[in-house]
Amino acid sequence: MSTPPTFVIAGGGLAAAKAAEALREQDFDGRVVLIGDEPHPPYERPPLSKDYLQGKSERGKIFVHDAGWYGEHDVDLRSGVAVTGVDPGSHQVTLSDGERLGYDRLLLATGAAPRRLAVPGADLDGVLHLRTVDDSERIRDALAKVSRIAIVGAGWIGLEVAAAARAAGVRVSVLEIEPQPLLRVLGSRIASVFADLHRGHDVDLRLGVRVAEITGQDGQVRGVRLADGDRLDVDAVVVGIGAVPNTGLAWSAGLAVDDGVRVGADLRTSDPDIFAAGDVASAYHPLLGAHIRVEHWANALNQPVVAAGAMLGRDVAYDRLPYFYTDQYDLGMEYSGHASPGHVDDVVVRGDLASREFIAFWIADGRVTAGMNVNVWGVADQIQTLIRSGARVDRDRLADTGVPLSQVAAD
Numbered sequence: 511m512s513t514p515p516t517f518v519i520a521g522g523g524l525a526a527a528k529a530a531e532a533l534r535e536q537d538f539d540g541r542v543v544l545i546g547d548e549p550h551p552p553y554e555r556p557p558l559s560k561d562y563l564q565g566k567s568e569r570g571k572i573f574v575h576d577a578g579w580y581g582e583h584d585v586d587l588r589s590g591v592a593v594t595g596v597d598p599g600s601h602q603v604t605l606s607d608g609e610r611l612g613y614d615r616l617l618l619a620t621g622a623a624p625r626r627l628a629v630p631g632a633d634l635d636g637v638l639h640l641r642t643v644d645d646s647e648r649i650r651d652a653l654a655k656v657s658r659i660a661i662v663g664a665g666w667i668g669l670e671v672a673a674a675a676r677a678a679g680v681r682v683s684v685l686e687i688e689p690q691p692l693l694r695v696l697g698s699r700i701a702s703v704f705a706d707l708h709r710g711h712d713v714d715l716r717l718g719v720r721v722a723e724i725t726g727q728d729g730q731v732r733g734v735r736l737a738d739g740d741r742l743d744v745d746a747v748v749v750g751i752g753a754v755p756n757t758g759l760a761w762s763a764g765l766a767v768d769d770g771v772r773v774g775a776d777l778r779t780s781d782p783d784i785f786a787a788g789d790v791a792s793a794y795h796p797l798l799g800a801h802i803r804v805e806h807w808a809n810a811l812n813q814p815v816v817a818a819g820a821m822l823g824r825d826v827a828y829d830r831l832p833y834f835y836t837d838q839y840d841l842g843m844e845y846s847g848h849a850s851p852g853h854v855d856d857v858v859v860r861g862d863l864a865s866r867e868f869i870a871f872w873i874a875d876g877r878v879t880a881g882m883n884v885n886v887w888g889v890a891d892q893i894q895t896l897i898r899s900g901a902r903v904d905r906d907r908l909a910d911t912g913v914p915l916s917q918v919a920a921d
């Protein structure tokens with residue numbers, strides 16, 4: 511009797527947990543080993559900058575599966591263990607506990623790590639990053655103690671932390687190098703909605719500034735010096751300047767790597783038995799006709815279903831549109847699609863920017879490539895249908911709240 515195949519999942523986040531689930535749901539009855547270097551079973555990260563950071567939800571709610579699920583589904587979960595090497599030739603991975611483990615198929619779901627700030631003082635106590643549940647708890651503890659913080663970077667995570675800090679009554683300065691928050695994703699007009707939102711909540715939003723140094727005393731953060739010479743006295747600094755994909759394993763195994771681990775629409779790497787999904791994967795998107803790396807929850811939730819199918823030898827492709835959401839104060843939004851910076855002709859707004867109830871559409875070549883609904887609900891599916899249709903749109907009809915989204919095609 512031949513031994514059952516072993517599928518190894520390197521990484522212990524949402525994509526890893528969903529891959530294990532998908533393998534079992536797709537009737538794989540071989541061995542599944544899930545190896546994650548954090549000391550926790552896989553959990554979801556969005557609450558870490560929202561409810562959980564604000565102390566409004568419990569730790570127990572963040573886990574992808576309850577503790578018993580792995581045993582019940584015969585998934586060998588190794589938490590607190592890192593995959594330290596991949597040898598595609600011998601089909602083996604090496605682990606931080608010294609074990610060598612053979613695989614028939616390997617999924618890389620190693621995610622991303624926060625980018626560090628390269629300035630003097632970046633190692634002081636009180637300089638915080640946000641990726642893990644432990645990071646979130648550290649920031650929550652800090653918010654309970656400090657009176658003023660600086661947040662470096664006005665991206666999604668920086669702005670969500672700013673909202674949490676204001677909810678905790680902490681004075682906040684957000685320091686952003688670009689002239690608007692979220693500029694690359696949203697463009698200037700829509701980005702200004704987020705700038706106004708935070709200024710309206712008394713955030714000291716400083717745009718077009720560069721951090722030159724984090725100053726300290728006795729190893730502890732005391733302030734920030736900006737390149738223009740300005741100084742701020744703060745008790746902690748949260749750095750939110752983006753994330754870098756954890757491609758080290760793929761790189762040293764000789765796999766193709768660009769902005770992430772390069773995979774086809776079937777999420778297979780340049781090695782036929784190795785796959786990648788989630789934040790680490792730079793995947794060919796059939797609809798967009800390009801490789802994209804998506805750092806969003808829905809991608810880590812859904813890609814593994816396709817990766818599992820491909821690992822089982824099925825003819826599958828991942829073609830969902832990128833989708834993500836944010837909650838800041840009383841603003842909730844969903845964003846669907848992919849507007850490439852530099853390839854946007856126009857942004858059409860349906861609704862009212864000032865009252866923060868609108869849908870924004872990014873247009874390229876007369877077609878909608880992305881849409882963002884802000885405090886307008888139940889429309890994300892319609893927006894995605896419109897993007898997928900590839901139809902040329904009539905901008906006046908698109909802007910008119912009286913015209914259903916199904917009737918905005920140009921005649």
Ligand SMILES: Cc1cc2nc3c(=O)[nH]c(=O)nc-3n(C[C@H](O)[C@H](O)[C@H](O)COP(=O)(O)OP(=O)(O)OC[C@H]3O[C@@H](n4cnc5c(N)ncnc54)[C@H](O)[C@@H]3O)c2cc1C
Pocket residue numbers: 520521522523524525526545546547548554555556557558559591592593594619620621622623640641642667756759787788789790804805806807808810833834835836837
């Ligand atoms: C604070 C925060 C808030 C977010 N909010 C939102 C949101 O509101 N909406 C949204 O759409 N998205 C959000 N995201 C993004 C979303 O959480 C990510 O897209 C998702 O977590 C990606 O899942 P993943 O499994 O691919 O990677 P990860 O979640 O990064 O998991 C990868 C895991 O693998 C581990 N690992 C890495 N290397 C190894 C190795 N060699 N061996 C073993 N283990 C390894 C890592 O430590 C990590 O535990 C947020 C992210 C953060 C950090």
